[in-house]
Amino acid sequence: MQTDVQVRKARGRLSRHVQNKLGETLHAMFDEIVKEGVPDRFSKLLEQINGGGGLHATRAGELDASETGPDSLVKEPEDKGSRS
Amino acid sequence: MTLQASVREAMLAAVPSLRAFAISLSGNVDRADDLVQETLLRAMANINSFQPGTNMSAWLFTILRNLFRSEYRKRRREVEDVDGSYADSLKSHPEQHSRVEFEEFRVALAKLPPDQREALLLVGASGFSYEEAAAICDCAVGTIKSRVNRARTRLSELLSIDSADEFGPDHTTRAILTAGGRG
Numbered sequence: 001m002q003t004d005v006q007v008r009k010a011r012g013r014l015s016r017h018v019q020n021k022l023g024e025t026l027h028a029m030f031d032e033i034v035k036e037g038v039p040d041r042f043s044k045l046l047e048q049i050n051g052g053g054g055l056h057a058t059r060a061g062e063l064d065a066s067e068t069g070p071d072s073l074v075k076e077p078e079d080k081g082s083r084s
Numbered sequence: 085m086t087l088q089a090s091v092r093e094a095m096l097a098a099v100p101s102l103r104a105f106a107i108s109l110s111g112n113v114d115r116a117d118d119l120v121q122e123t124l125l126r127a128m129a130n131i132n133s134f135q136p137g138t139n140m141s142a143w144l145f146t147i148l149r150n151l152f153r154s155e156y157r158k159r160r161r162e163v164e165d166v167d168g169s170y171a172d173s174l175k176s177h178p179e180q181h182s183r184v185e186f187e188e189f190r191v192a193l194a195k196l197p198p199d200q201r202e203a204l205l206l207v208g209a210s211g212f213s214y215e216e217a218a219a220i221c222d223c224a225v226g227t228i229k230s231r232v233n234r235a236r237t238r239l240s241e242l243l244s245i246d247s248a249d250e251f252g253p254d255h256t257t258r259a260i261l262t263a264g265g266r267g
Contacts, residue, residue: 014233018240023208025189030209032186033104041117042099042124046092049128 087128094140095124101210102144108205109152111194119155123148142212146220149202156198192242196235203231204239 014022099120106116106123126147127134134143193201199221206217207228214232218225239245 014236014240018245019236021245022236022239022243025185026204026209029186029189030101030104030108030205033107034100036100036103038096038099039103039117042120043096045121045124046087046096046128049087 087131091131091134091136091140095127095144098141098144099124101141102148105145105205105210106148106152108190108193108209109149109198109202111190119148119151122151126151139216142216142220145206145210145212149220152202153198188243189239192239195242196238200231200235200238203228204235207232208236 102123103116103120106119107113110116110119123144127144134140193204196204202221203217206212206220207214212220214225214228218228221228
């Protein structure tokens with residue numbers, strides 16, 4: 001009489017049953033951690049950086065400035081050379 | 085504002101599974117949380133290289149996986165902590181699975197070579213396709229498939245899972261788990 005295990009070993013593959021069992025335990029273990037959600041440490045980290053006064057405040061200022069088009073302010077003298 | 089709200093939300097949403105991946109990969113909660121923190125910092129510093137509309141979770145997993153790999157190479161000679169720091173730190177555990185069972189599983193997982201462990205965790209627990217896992221690990225899809233197969237085979241040997249009743253919940257709780265599980 002051949003059991004699942006013998007079949008599996010003969011082919012070098014795991015039976016569906018063994019695969020399911022491993023998968024279930026893996027998922028259960030994983031889900032247990034996932035259920036802990038986002039620790040304060042990480043939500044605070046993202047909040048801090050999001051809040052203007054964060055790590056990239058300087059860079060944000062530069063980006064804002066470029067978006068509002070500083071060129072017109074800085075390079076006004078160019079008007080002299082304008083061909084309009 | 086330096087980080088778009090949608091980007092920030094996507095990062096936050098990815099943290100729980102990113103953390104589960106890091107803990108399962110490293111076997112140590114403190115190390116894992118440091119890895120997650122470093123991953124988030126790097127992600128934010130390089131947010132310009134993230135393409136909106138693509139999978140934020142896969143991007144973060146890739147960063148974390150690479151960080152873990154480079155750290156692993158440095159620490160290779162150190163003895164891995166597989167004696168309970170993980171289990172002790174868990175706030176709760178489902179009644180369907182005993183702590184002993186998880187602990188056995190985790191110890192077995194820690195015995196796998198890292199490439200097999202990460203492949204199994206990405207495909208078997210994190211919900212990535214073989215193709216996504218291959219992209220994260222920067223290898224061929226066939227390589228991921230064979231790593232996952234070898235990981236499963238090795239785990240089943242380490243845990244001696246041969247019959248229906250030796251390991252894991254009985255049929256009733258298994259049905260509950262399946263009904264309530266992911267996927």
